[in-house]
Amino acid sequence: MMQGLPLRTVTDQRDAMSPKITVELLRQLRQAMKNSKYITEPIQAYIVPSGDAHQSEYIAPCDRRREFICGFNGSAGTAIVTEQHAALWTDGRYFLQASQQMDNNWTLMKMGLKETPSQEDWLISVLPENSKVGVDPWIIAADQWKNMSKALSNAGHSLVAVKDNLIDAIWEDRPPRPSTKLITLGLKYAGLTWQDKVTALRGKMAERKISWFVVTALDEIAWLFNLRGSDIEYNPVFFAYAIIGISSIKLFVDSKRLLHPAVREHLELDSPSKSELTIQCFSYESVYTELQAVCVALAPKEKMWICDKASCALTQVIPKAHRSAIPYTPLCLAKAVKNPTEIQGMKMAHIKDAVALCELFAWLEKEIPKGKVTEISVADKAEELRSQQKDFVGLSFPTISSVGPNGAIIHYRPLPETNRTLSLNEVYLIDSGAQYLDGTTDVTRTVHFGTPSDYEKECFTYVLKGHIAVSAAVFPNGTKGHLLDSFARASLWDSGLDYLHGTGHGVGCFLNVHEGPCGISYKTFADEPLEAGMIVSDEPGYYEDGSFGIRLENVVLVIPAKTKYNYRNRGSLTFEPLTLVPIQLKMINTDLLTQKERDWVNDYHRKCRETVGAELERQARKVALDWLIQETQPIV
């Protein structure tokens, strides 16, 4: 699934797209903006960002404050309320949805249009002189705070941190912060003990003369400690912070979660082996005061790492002279390069996932002619089939299941009111994935159950050529993923076509389906070089508005490539597909493929047949096996 896609919860999906009535809420918020219970001086505007305190891509229900105040539940958007106005900024994917979900107390600010003012410019234009603009410093990133603060003070206003969140203050039935059961991952799944990971991290810190590292990203904490949770839907993470010192480890997490004997044993809470690997546990909320205490005790030249995407609140605790803000943390990098156990797990997870999808497609071929299969029912069936696989935990994102014109809506997710029935006449696109204890999957296939038109086949074939161009690319060590993005587009470009999303994102191992710091996109220039062991998606597409959508996505592993020569001993890399689901031959215009591309397709299908075939046999799934064999015939 492409990065930057919206996430709606199951509840949301069932909601009608009707505006939320916000008169009373806005009245209460504006009162709170003057209430000395929360603030020392009245504020003239209050900013409600989208994110949580960890800058997570997906958030828990208790953090859906922007949705609460304005009704709009897309994944991206910032609300600002002044004494007179209320406005919401969101991007092109959401103009329609936002306008349907908000009442007329709200002005929709369409980002990306020339006439739309930035939040700063708008604030400056509507605020009285010398205004105070409030924001919860926990849910604004340090760099965002800096920019906003600068713009406002240049115009004579000021940005102030409001400690108590004013939305929480008026949100009567706000759900509690989740505190789900923690899952411990042994060596069998993690490949490395958390102790070894901490030691390796400290090596990196020592190299750069860093004595402390404040870990705020939830997936980094989960990865470091070999723990998983289910606090956020689809993302097996849990709310926590960590502060890693050269000889101490501070973990901030709801203490109830640490009562379970398995967790205590895993973390060696009762019988630590070495003092520098003893975990000191604190409540989630005490990270602020504890970080203050650490900072007070810093020696003059000591430096502390914190990600520049961390919250303003925590970042500002660290005195500037001690603060080293970094765009990617060493944990983010270490997590991205999978170890042999993780790679093996990811391979297994993808084989199981392929079994479920072979079953699904075999089932669809039989069921579709009956006219009862809908976008939603396929999504449900796919989940059911995946859940039959070993170590299944849940989906890795909500299934995108789309027929015909719905497929052209890149961020489509079926709702009861948009739900189309699959037929023999329209292209069907399914983008889905799961979390297994041993790995995370994400796969898109575009198929036709009748006879695709020549144009549909032509477009599909260009997308396939782009997919192969990336998957089969050989490139020197040290190459950044964005340098490969154009390979995915060249065939489409030749015919005047294109797609308006990136080509690939990093994929976690039983972790977030989107992770940094690598990716394949024309937009990403801050990506880190690809390395053997990294795992990314390869998902070019083509979308014909009102008609159909095509996307072809495999998760691929970066591996060393054997080349004829080896310039300056740099070594080369290429990709190995982990996803092993047949690509529908019916959709391919083979005349448009080169011999090399035909060979690639045949090799890929041979591997699908061998690897997934063996597992289908082991699981005695005869129908799916027959389907697999039929779908992996070589093309000539």
Added chain:
Amino acid sequence: MMQGLPLRTVTDQRDAMSPKITVELLRQLRQAMKNSKYITEPIQAYIVPSGDAHQSEYIAPCDRRREFICGFNGSAGTAIVTEQHAALWTDGRYFLQASQQMDNNWTLMKMGLKETPSQEDWLISVLPENSKVGVDPWIIAADQWKNMSKALSNAGHSLVAVKDNLIDAIWEDRPPRPSTKLITLGLKYAGLTWQDKVTALRGKMAERKISWFVVTALDEIAWLFNLRGSDIEYNPVFFAYAIIGISSIKLFVDSKRLLHPAVREHLELDSPSKSELTIQCFSYESVYTELQAVCVALAPKEKMWICDKASCALTQVIPKAHRSAIPYTPLCLAKAVKNPTEIQGMKMAHIKDAVALCELFAWLEKEIPKGKVTEISVADKAEELRSQQKDFVGLSFPTISSVGPNGAIIHYRPLPETNRTLSLNEVYLIDSGAQYLDGTTDVTRTVHFGTPSDYEKECFTYVLKGHIAVSAAVFPNGTKGHLLDSFARASLWDSGLDYLHGTGHGVGCFLNVHEGPCGISYKTFADEPLEAGMIVSDEPGYYEDGSFGIRLENVVLVIPAKTKYNYRNRGSLTFEPLTLVPIQLKMINTDLLTQKERDWVNDYHRKCRETVGAELERQARKVALDWLIQETQPIV
């Protein structure tokens, strides 16, 4: 020629690579650093940057201050002298040369190596507490000043602007600043009057509510006023500044240059047609005081553009509240998109250039067996042949003429002590170009006069495939050049090969052979999107150390492409080669080419034969014409 290559003057070339004795010069400089004649308080370090006051890529002899103080005459490098130390920072291209040209008073700081400290870190490590570091604010760019100043003050030191250049103070026989005769370009060459260019510029200024624009780049001033000079070798520019207001034009240039009637008439100095198009002339040196006067008179909200690469001295004259620093100026953009007259001129210049090169190659085929042709004599012959063409002005850069292993030194230029003789046994690479009144050329061909080895042919063919991949690429409007860079490398990458320079640079029209803001490089992320009318080079290569070098360079014009479809009405672009010099068929392993690539070569050669053939016939150059016909036979 690849951007970032060194420029040595003819004098330099003849110099032996022996160290300059700097004991006395350093003594004098260190005295000047304490001399109250130049500075109010002694400084503990003095920085000598490479550039001139206009951040020119190539500089005039009077601006070669860094070379004067340390002896190293490469194109890139910064010298820093403290009371105890003297150090020079330069990059990998120059480690050998710098070590040969500097005496042991100097420490060579090898940039790009892990153990090499940055200038800031080094200064901080060697300076006594509370030191003052001086630099001439005219030759340090505003953004460089900012970074250096910040680093030093964080460590308790300060960066101070030293008005009098201390190198000039001790440089006894420093050459005077050149003030060459100005050439006026009429509509026939420029396509637009300078008045129309000023009016268009003012339109852009009004659009962005900008009331003044300080023009500091020499090629922008030359382009704006349709004037050329020869103050800097190979670059037809002249030392000047301009300040353009909404209703006034201030030109700062040596007044002697404006005495010529043709120049006075061209600039309408004596009979201006409209008051807002009247040019006020000032001396070159008075730009500082005049800019101060303009700034004093600014209304509260008035904004002034200046490029962020302009000198610190001029930038800081503009109060922050009025300053709008931009990475690329509207003149840089306007200049990059050639108008129809310029395009026609560039085409003509390239045909004439091809005539000279056909003559050269025909001559070489006859002369080489005699064993008397050297790298230097080919370069001289090429210049002689070009100078026979109409409107020839000079070379656009020093010819790179290299045989065998010399070709693998990317920035090679033949010196008497390295000069090799061309033979039937080695690969020969020539990268050369000229300035004509109607355009600028830059072409590289790699040839073999005997029988190339299979390996040489294989490498050449990969480079050719990369060249074609860029030249024939079709891409949407709005695409930035760096997204095309990998196309040039894919074939080399497949075999484990690569080249360590960018693929293309913008080319001026009778202006600098390297210009912004477009280019094709894996390094350039701040490039502007390609537009129809832009002109860039396409020059992949491959270099086998100690053995041979291959590069294949055409200058290409961005043109609209006709495509089968037109996604979202964006339109597509592609390239049309302006360079029309045959690519040596003998060097191609045609088995490695696809049919499309063979067709491209044949189409290209057909165009060379038709277009250049007609001109060769017109010029009655029979031998060259025969050579052209023989070299442009279609491959099958």
